[in-house]
Amino acid sequence: MHIRLWDNNLKVRLLGEGLFNMLYWMYFPFITVYFGQSLGNHIAGVLMTVPPIFSIIGNLLGGALADRLGRRPIMLLGASLQTLMFALFALSPSHWMDYAAFIAIGFGGAIYRPASTAMVADLVPAQERRQVFAMFTTANNVGAVLGPALGAVFFFQYRQELLWSCSIVLLAYFIAIYFIVHETLPASARITERSASIQHAFKEQWRGYGIIFRDKVFLLYILAGIFALVTIMQLDMYLAVYVIHYVPSQALIHWNGNSLMLSSTEILGWLLGYSGLLFVLFLIPITKWFHHWKERNVFVLSSLLSGIGTFALGLHTNIWFLFFVTTVFTFGEMVRSPVTQSFISRYAPEHARGQYMGADSLQYTIGRFFAPVTVFLSAWLPPMGIFTIILAAALISAVLYTLLFRIYEEGRA
Template sequence: MSAPAPVTVPPAPDPAPFRLSAAQQGLIASNFLMWGGFFAVIPLVTVHFSGPTAHGGLGWSAASVGLVLGLRQVTQQGLTVFGGAWSDRLGPKPLILAGCLLRTLGFAWMGFTDTLPVLLAAATLAGVGGGLFDAPKSAAITQVTPAGHRTRMFSLTSLSGNAGMVTGPLIGAALLGLSFRTAALAAASVYLLAAVVLAVTLPHLRPERGAGRSLDGLRVAAQNTRFRRFTLVLIGYFILSTQINVAVTLKAIALAGESATGPLYGLSAGLAVALQYPLLRAVERFLPTRAALVAAVALVGLSLGLMSLATSFPALLACVALYSLGTMTVYPTQQTLTSRFAPPERVGSYFGFSAISLGVGGAVGSVLGGALVDAGARAGVPALPWVTLAVIGLFTALGLHWALQGMDAPGEAAQA
């Protein structure tokens, strides 16, 4: 009797190559336009409305301008939670287009106001626009990108946003030489252009069956224990990420004067533009997504801790470079993991619910960073803020390791 023929197991098929579709290209291009338009005008609000009248400003108090910017932030972050849920009912495209149009109107309106109540109304309208498109944009990226390529797609989207952060202020500053109204209208027109790009390239992604009532998705996301833990633990990271605008900026000014802010932000955004995509490709090759996120958050905390040792501006910039390597890894991995948690019919709701971590962490971080710097100065312990932030980073990394157990393979979290 002859021996049985050996069984040949066919090799696993290679994953499909990553090629950008028209919809993906449109999302990347529109993200560049949105971030560029935002940073072309928002930094100028402070310059124009609170600047000295001798130099063309309106001479308002810093508190008034802070109220305007804070109201826009609160409006946008609060509405983002619901914008994601609505996208599960309507599809993301209508909400993204409506958000772009409202932001166009809000920014254009800013250029024609010279009173605080009207500026508050314009800022609120701009915030409503952002709240409508934030979570639906992430949902659209998820829906048009296969699961195996989402980390790269979120990385490219983040890269385009960072490129907008670099170019937007330069264009805005140049236009301010003409007038603030010119800068505001230019920024508004950029959002209108983004809407046109998405209207042409993004298909109407119809909601999956089973989406239920408009807020059911938020309830489902909140009841997902593992996702709820993930979202709450991420508050710690966003406390840290806010410090580039608070504690880190204050230290940079203390070391090198007000002119230090340009090199500080330029280094952070420039590194993201140059390194984010190749860095994510390398991370994908050697680390699971969960481990990459935990390591990136730990790196952010470590870099903030090392800032306690920086006694010169170049040393601080070296720490900022390390900080940026961590933050540029967190965004795409965090977005990818959120998409893994979400059932197909609840993607928008999950991205909307995840905005809670940014809203709470950003608000707490803004207050905490300044308070820690003041407390350290009063106590004669300048290392206090940096050691505290490093401890927050350590506990956040450990919390993510705990919250994401079992998340190393795609699709393992949808039933959590």
């Protein structure tokens, strides 16, 4: 589906979210360091466990409201809250107010996300969703590649200017949503009884989540996703610990008796940058290559590539070998990325699409909660012990995805 054929809703969102995401990655990777310098590393570590809780609440709330009030009002609510909180962050006289603003920014983003994803599903035919979701993921990863390099300078030297830039971009995006984006809530999801009280409406929405979490297929999907993401998220977790502590300084290239030497920390930076670059260059082509693959096969392949690639990191410390296995586990993440959103958008009933999108985010939040366990266990286990646990999580994920689609296909038969 070529971009020029997209609905204006999608074009506005692609530009707005892509630009904001670059600014987001200019501050997010350094926020723990910032609070660690101002409040102490121990306190900062505890504080960083709180945002996932607000993300869960925001995603569930945003998904429920998106099905009742519509996609556009909830996107406006999320964007406006983030705009105000970035301004508060820029004006804040206190580190604790900084933290409160940071929490509220994440909460606003969590409210926005299910409505935004549901809008794509509303507008795009099922057979085209993988490609469209891949385009949005690519735009986000351009920011993830460029943002940290720029943020290393701007966040610490021009933090207020950066935060004001985030606020201004989000304000412009809010205005664009208000004047250009139209509502896409399906007719089947529109509530006819508007006289019901707000309390009754929320009870109905949370009852809807109860039905979702009794859905055996959906629960297996979430559980399989958690194990898969525990593996995938090691790029930002145990990989850093392993490379810095076990990979020696070495030459990247040799020429004319000279060499480009990289320290362990620099090798980590090169691997992370390389992984992000692969996403930007190959996500859309890979999505096209696997367009006709069954979703089950894509999910299983993703788990296997991620698990085997991550496990292989512990087999050798040569930098070019590390680049090779980084390619393997990054491709594992890439083949999975667009399919997750297209599967749940197709599986969810039209009238509850926002709620399913909100509940779907639980696999990311719970996966992010459990992924650091590998770092904790590394104090007692050698690297190959940790990599074996990571591989086991990937294999469990592959088995669960196989079971999930067996039950799903039997239910459709």
